[in-house]
Every structure is written in C-alpha cells, then in structure tokens.
Amino acid sequence: MHGRTHLPWRTTRDPYRIVVSELMLQQTQVERVIPLYEAFLARFPSFEALAAADAGDVVRAWRGLGYNSRAVRLHALGRAVVERYGGRLPSDTAELRALPGIGAYTAAAVRAFAFELDDAAVDVNLRRVIHRVAFGLEHPAQADDRTLDTLAIAAVPRGGAHDWNSAMMDLGATICTARSAKCLVCPLRDTCAAAPVDSATLAARVREHAARRTPQEAIPFERTTRFLRGRIIDRLRDVPARESLALDALQHDLAAVVPSDRLHEIPAVVDALVRDGIVMREATRIRLS
DNA sequence: AATACGGGGTG
DNA sequence: CACCCAGTATT
Numbered sequence: 001m002h003g004r005t006h007l008p009w010r011t012t013r014d015p016y017r018i019v020v021s022e023l024m025l026q027q028t029q030v031e032r033v034i035p036l037y038e039a040f041l042a043r044f045p046s047f048e049a050l051a052a053a054d055a056g057d058v059v060r061a062w063r064g065l066g067y068n069s070r071a072v073r074l075h076a077l078g079r080a081v082v083e084r085y086g087g088r089l090p091s092d093t094a095e096l097r098a099l100p101g102i103g104a105y106t107a108a109a110v111r112a113f114a115f116e117l118d119d120a121a122v123d124v125n126l127r128r129v130i131h132r133v134a135f136g137l138e139h140p141a142q143a144d145d146r147t148l149d150t151l152a153i154a155a156v157p158r159g160g161a162h163d164w165n166s167a168m169m170d171l172g173a174t175i176c177t178a179r180s181a182k183c184l185v186c187p188l189r190d191t192c193a194a195a196p197v198d199s200a201t202l203a204a205r206v207r208e209h210a211a212r213r214t215p216q217e218a219i220p221f222e223r224t225t226r227f228l229r230g231r232i233i234d235r236l237r238d239v240p241a242r243e244s245l246a247l248d249a250l251q252h253d254l255a256a257v258v259p260s261d262r263l264h265e266i267p268a269v270v271d272a273l274v275r276d277g278i279v280m281r282e283a284t285r286i287r288l289s
Numbered sequence: 290a291a292t293a294c295g296g297g298g299t300g
Numbered sequence: 301c302a303c304c305c306a307g308t309a310t311t
C-alpha cells in the first residue's frame with residue numbers, strides 16, 4: 001500500500017467523520033488538520049452532539065484552523081442533518097449540495113470517501129495532476145476547470161472511487177506538487193504529457209503566470225480586515241462559554257495586539273462578524289454565537 | 290467573474 | 301517576501 005496511509009480520516013467510512021474532515025480540509029493543509037481532528041471529534045462525536053452545541057462552542061474548537069465561517073457552517077450542517085434527515089447524512093449530490101458548507105468538491109468527496117460511490121473529488125491536487133498528465137504544465141492553463149472535471153470523472157474506476165481519489169490526492173500532495181514534480185518516481189511518468197518536468201522551467205512558468213494579487217493581499221497582514229477579525233475572535237474564544245464581553249473591554253484588550261490607529265475599526269468589524277453569524281451581540285456586550 | 294475569508298509552512 | 305493549501309458563499 002502506497003500513499004498517506006496515516007491520515008486519520010482515511011480508514012473510516014463514517015459519514016460524520018468524513019464531513020468533519022472535509023470541512024476542515026477546505027483550503028487548510030493536511031498536516032495542520034491532523035492534530036486538531038481527533039480532539040474535535042472527541043468534543044463533538046456525532047451530528048447529534050454537534051447539533052446540540054452552540055455555534056460558539058464549535059468556533060472555539062476550531063481554533064488553529066482559520067476560515068471560521070466554516071465552523072459556523074459545520075454547526076448549521078449538523079442541525080440540518082438532524083432536522084431533515086434524522087442524523088443520517090444523505091448520499092445524493094443535490095441533497096448534499098443543499099447543506100451549508102458543502103459545494104461541488106465536498107459533495108463529491110463525501111460520496112467517494114464515505115459512501116464509496118463513483119465520483120471525482122476534484123480539488124487543487126486533482127486539477128493539477130490531471131492537467132499535467134493530459135495537457136502538460138498548468139502555467140499557462142490549457143484547459144478550464146469544467147474540462148478537468150470531465151476528465152477526472154471519466155477516469156474514476158468503477159467501484160474504486162475511494163482509493164482512486166485518495167491516490168490522486170496523494171500524488172498531488174507528495175510527488176506532483178505545485179512547486180516541483182518528482183517525475184523520476186512517479187507512476188504516471190510514461191503517459192504524462194508534462195514528464196519529465198524541468199524544475200527551472202516550472203518555477204519560471206509559475207513566476208510568469210502568477211495570479212494578480214488582490215488588494216487585500218497586497219498590504220501587510222496587520223493592515224488587513226482578516227487580521228482584525230482574527231484578533232477579535234481569538235479574544236472571544238478566551239471568554240468562557242455562554243459568557244459575554246463588553247465591547248469597550250474588547251477594544252481595551254486588543255490595544256495590546258492591534259496597531260493603535262486601527263482600534264476605531266473594531267466596532268465595524270464586529271458588525272461584519274455578527275452578519276457572518278460568528279459573533280452575537282447582546283446590547284453593548286458580545287460573544288461567540 | 291471577482292472578492293472575502295486565516296493562518297501557518299515553505300523555498 | 302511570494303506562493304501554496306482536500307473550497308464555499310456572496311456580490
């Protein structure tokens with residue numbers, strides 16, 4: 001058996017454990033999820049346990065993962081699964097897509113990894129590997145996402161979606177990575193349009209076709225809204241569950257970690273967090289939802 | 290079609 | 301410092 005056999009979600013077929021892993025893995029690296037995964041499952045062992053909790057408890061358990069809206073969505077998903085399906089996650093794509101936090105990728109991943117149905121979970125790894133094999137290096141792109149999806153789906157062996165998706169992701173994460181390609185040890189080297197990849201060529205192509213920086217990313221992190229949101233949520237995580245914090249006190253405490261000329265932005269950022277369902281306001285006090 | 294959304298790891 | 305990461309929802 002090759003590949004990353006140590007991943008804690010790889011051996012289970014429990015739909016709950018699979019969705020939790022998939023929500024955690026959305027835009028968050030495997031190595032960072034691993035140490036937090038089992039602790040989360042111990043705290044919330046089932047859809048019912050998740051649904052019975054406050055969203056704020058889930059956001060607390062989410063510390064270290066980032067993209068906190070995912071915690072709120074996972075909590076909402078738990079409640080929806082309990083209410084709509086009696087605690088049983090559906091395997092139908094349309095029903096999965098209708099649940100909070102589940103998009104095209106996650107629906108396919110749940111189907112393949114939890115239900116062993118023939119579907120292609122086309123994440124950044126799959127897209128890169130398929131592109132290289134079928135068209136060569138991905139910078140510049142020779143095919144759009146829809147084309148890559150179609151190729152991926154056609155390549156899934158009947159009854160073998162779980163292992164196939166796992167293998168393709170492992171290939172993309174360990175051998176055919178974004179920054180390099182170890183074609184010499186790649187099982188697909190004989191049929192791959194990109195092999196053998198020259199590392200200097202790959203680096204040059206990536207530089208040449210680098211995506212335009214978004215305005216938010218072009219400025220120092222301490223000047224971004226994300227930074228403020230992160231500091232506010234971190235502070236609220238330290239407030240005991242079901243207790244609240246005065247907005248004044250929040251502003252005072254954050255003076256230690258936030259540039260002084262940004263403290264006046266805190267109320268507006270809190271408003272945004274409330275709109276996102278992450279923070280709850282009670283008069284002049286706030287807490288995690 | 291663009292943008293917002295975290296934060297830590299890597300070369 | 302720039303790029304990368306098992307994407308989704310909103311505008």
